[in-house]
Amino acid sequence: MDQIQAIVFDAYGTLFDVHSVVEACDRLFPDKGTQISEVWRAKQLEYSWLRSLMGRYQDFRQVTEDALRYACHSLGLPITDAQEKELMEDYLHLNCYKEVHEVLKQIQNHQMAIFSNGTLDMLNSLVQNTGLDPYISDVLSVDEAKVYKPAPRAYTLVLDKLKLEREQILFVSANAWDVVGAKSFGFHVAWVNRGNQTFAELGKNPDLILSDLGGLIASYWALRQKSE
């Protein structure tokens, strides 16, 4: 088996905390921030899968906006265009999880990329706003493939862009469905299980389980040695 050549990170939920919009939601809709944020995220994912299945792709900015509108309507909270714009702007200013900077700094001699459902605009904003740009060589978006993860055609983009084979990739995601998709595609996969979640019952399991990105360094070397 070839050595791992690149570490590829999912973005939302893995490097960036999607629920850091809670505060912004709370500002516009007092005490409803957590609820909005949860429905917003759930529908954002659901819509990405459904649109992919129907063959009716729209980019992640649109899907995210649609999901926000649904979240507010379903919770009985009328949202104006200006408020929608404000919250969408906040989505470009999500926080990193607290350990991210330190971990990426420690492994900065490796090739690291981001591969996400987000558009390049969204992702580049996030990487710059959080100061991760010195560590990340490639920011890759499913937008070029016009289909969302976990469709195999989406993951193929990583190979095309990085000019690597499947087994040369260590893919890192906190999203169980993304872990299954990537594993099923043939990557080595680490699942970041923040908050002691139950893994998906989808017939594939991660190679590594980490409680946060901090565990990546030791585990990565173990996996590299195992694969040599």
Add this chain to the structure above:
Amino acid sequence: MDQIQAIVFDAYGTLFDVHSVVEACDRLFPDKGTQISEVWRAKQLEYSWLRSLMGRYQDFRQVTEDALRYACHSLGLPITDAQEKELMEDYLHLNCYKEVHEVLKQIQNHQMAIFSNGTLDMLNSLVQNTGLDPYISDVLSVDEAKVYKPAPRAYTLVLDKLKLEREQILFVSANAWDVVGAKSFGFHVAWVNRGNQTFAELGKNPDLILSDLGGLIASYWALRQKSE
């Protein structure tokens, strides 16, 4: 536009109440029935979409069982194989919604079919156990296409089996994502909105909105006249 020639019903959530397993869940896990039932249904759908997207189809019995196992684990409720089997058996004995018999009886001079994610075994059991068999001419399962709704390839099965064109079908579903999939495919579509839900933000809307199946008869005739 051709006249509507057949009324095709979705099964789970539309004719049959998936949450009628609450009582069975409560029997095994006191006071946890509602919670189990909700997670069970959410994951059942999620897994059907994800497996379709990954090209890793498993039939609906398997997906339903996997979703049940996830639901129990994620709620910290260990489930034995025997309990799993017991609850899966209950899934073949879901109740009809209360108005279903009367409505189907009233329109029994029309061709009526069921088109569902469920396997033929699961669907035929349900139709027989609830006494709907006199009204339903065709029970159709995505299992033959090996992909779940809302993939267009799934809905195509209805045309192949009923030998009809898209615009000759009135499809009836309580599931917003199924309504969008069917509308996007080209059926006439009625959304059964039990419990005043918010419709999906997926860029397509139903032709008819009914608060339960009772509204179908008058609306159906209005739609038929409109389409003539």
